[in-house]
Amino acid sequence: ENWDVLFKVHLSNIYRAINLDLPPYLQDLWTGAATPVVPYGGIIEPMIDGIALPGEWDGAAKYDASVDGGDFDIENFYVGYDSSNIFMRIDSVTADELEAISRNSQYDEPDLAIYFMQPNAVNFNEVETNFRTYYGNQILGFPAKYMVAIDFDTVREDGRAKWNLFEAKGKSGDNEQWVLSSTSSLGSCAVEDVYEFVIPWADIGLAPRYTTRIKVVSSWAGSLSYGDGEDMEVAPPAPAELVLPDLEEWVTLLELDDAIGDENGDGDYTYPLASDFATDSGGGLWDAKKVTVRQSAWNAQFIIEMDEMTDIWGLANGFSHQIVQIYVDQGDTSYGEVEMLTGANAEVHPDWAWEVAISGTGEPGAVQAVQAETGSTSARGIDVTGSVEDKTIT
Incomplete structure (x- = not known):
């Protein structure tokens, strides 16, 4: 993160020194998140009707919108959550008020959008994302x-409306690409006195303990064309930040006990002699006793x-010594692999060819998931922790 900022600052200085305009990517500097006027306070359960009742948004974070947005000003907005949804309230010019505005401009169709960061991003090095x-x-x-x-065209007399979800695809030519991926059911947003939204976590790639950043525009x-309009306000100036709590409820799917004393590979593996590998029992570092598989709504x-x-x-x-590899067979495919990951020196039976393999170690940089179809690797969404006291790797 800091390296990215320093690199862009120094390169920007070179451009200025030779009197060249800064390219767009050098104008993107990673900054700290905005501080909410009112911090997050816990789970909320607002009614999505466009009417902010007293106490309804208690527990949500409140952010001020300090820039004057002219005839489409944003006063402030609220962000909250429950166990499966994000809730947004935006205090701005309402749909009826917008309809009454006569604009002497080619830009006369209102748009109110919420932008969400690639979950857990820590810098701008994210594929298929947009920056404008x-x-x-x-x-x-x-x-x-x-x-x-x-979608202002769907607003009914009672204020209920739909929202459209667009997914970033990165830049193609001079334009950033956005693709419509879904439309909500009627009533997932509403506007009366304020704008209110309910957005499922899963729709914007979120899960417990995930982080995202937010701006309201x-x-x-x-028209609907990229770049054919003018922004009245981008709020807040520094992005709002949302860190979802750990609200997962786990269901145990499988428990398997394993015999002790069989950590000898194909029968003749012996322990390293270095003291780093010494244990009170003289072994056991690679001897699994039990495997438990659990599932939540997200993971x-x-x-x-x-x-x-x-x-x-x-x-x-x-933890230090173990490398845990998990192989997932997703059924009959044309791209299942039988060769296990580097270091295992083994193969799985063809009937159980794997499509996804996960490797977890004590070093975060070596944690990865491997896709058999493409060979691509990623650590996104994988958390690995060890407890020496409990003798468990999760």
Whole structure:
């Protein structure tokens, strides 16, 4: 993160020194998140009707919108959550008020959009993300993956409406690409006195303990084309930030006990002689005793109980010696692999060819998921922790 900022600052200085305009990517600098006027306070359950009742948004974070947005000003907005949804309230010019505005401009169609960062991003190095607002092409300050916009054409007399979800695809030519991926059911947003939205976590790639950043943008558009409009306000100036709590409830799917004393590979493996591998029992570092598989609404969890564990090397994930590999067979495909990951020196039976393999170690940089179809690897969404006290790897 800091390296990215320093690199862009120094390169920007070179451009200025030779009197050249800064290219767009050098204008994107990673900054700290905005501080809410009122911090998050816990789960909320607002009614999505466009009417902000007293106490209804208690527990949500409140952010001020300090810039004057002219005839489409944003006063402030609120962000909250429950166990499966994000809730947004935006205090701005209402749909009826917008309809009454007579604009002497080619841009006369209102647009109110919420931009969400690629979950868990820590810099701008994210594929298939966008960095500008859709109509005014203003800098967002984070790699946006999702955009949620109210569909003003669906607003009913009772204020209920739909929102459209767009997914970023990155830049093609001169334009950033957004693809409509879904439309909500009627009543997932509403506007009366304020704008209110309910957005499922899963729709914008979120899960417990995930982080995203947010900006709200009011615009006037001339058409649906990229860049054909003007932004009235991008709020807040620094992005809002949402860190979802751990609200997962786990269901145990499988528990398997394993015999002790069989950590000898094909029959003749012996322990290293270095003292780093010494244990009280004289072994057990690679001897699994039990495997538990659990599932929540968002994730699968594997818990491996070992006979012995240490963290003699002080690795970040809390354990030192073990490399845990999990192979997932997704059924009959044309691309299943039988060769196991590097280091295992083994193959699985062809009837159980794997499509996804996960490798977890005590060093975060070596944690990865491998896709058999493409060979691509990623650590996104994988958490690995060890407990020497409990002798478990999760």
